[in-house]
Amino acid sequence: MKKEIVVVVCFALVTLLASCGTTFYDSSSFGNLKKGMSIEELTYYTTPKSRFQIALPSESPAKIDILVYEFRGQEYKSGFCNGDYFFVFKNNQLFHWGHPHEFARSYDSYINELGKAAVAEYLKIM
Numbered sequence: 001m002k003k004e005i006v007v008v009v010c011f012a013l014v015t016l017l018a019s020c021g022t023t024f025y026d027s028s029s030f031g032n033l034k035k036g037m038s039i040e041e042l043t044y045y046t047t048p049k050s051r052f053q054i055a056l057p058s059e060s061p062a063k064i065d066i067l068v069y070e071f072r073g074q075e076y077k078s079g080f081c082n083g084d085y086f087f088v089f090k091n092n093q094l095f096h097w098g099h100p101h102e103f104a105r106s107y108d109s110y111i112n113e114l115g116k117a118a119v120a121e122y123l124k125i126m
Contacts, residue, residue: 037094039065042087049084052125054117058110065089066118071099086118 033042048067055063071085086103088096096103096111103115 033094033097035094035096038092039067039089039094042067042094048087050122050125052121054114054121056113056117058113062090064095064114064117065092066121068122084122086115086122088114088118 046069048069050068052066053063054066065088067087067089069085069087070083085099086097087094096114100115100119103111103118106112106115
């Protein structure tokens with residue numbers, strides 16, 4: 001009986017530690033995402049691969065936080081940062097998320113501007 005409990009506890013710890021990475025493996029990992037959530041809510045279970053700030057010319061003093069995670073849900077190659085997934089936070093609230101190419105394809109010029117600035121800054125720190 002003790003041996004079975006030890007095995008279950010060890011399995012639970014390995015599972016917990018494996019989930020505390022920088023990678024999302026499928027779209028179900030995004031099930032709890034919602035606009036307006038805080039950075040702390042997103043990073044509670046996972047640590048970003050990278051985190052940095054950008055400033056847009058259209059918003060002079062405002063700083064925008066970008067968190068980058070790996071997304072391995074499919075064999076998708078998005079160019080220079082294969083599998084990277086960006087989360088954009090304005091005033092500590094989730095504003096937008098997606099692969100870099102999804103920002104570029106958006107019909108919203110503000111989202112395009114965010115994507116370009118985020119990619120440019122990310123390339124500097126890669």
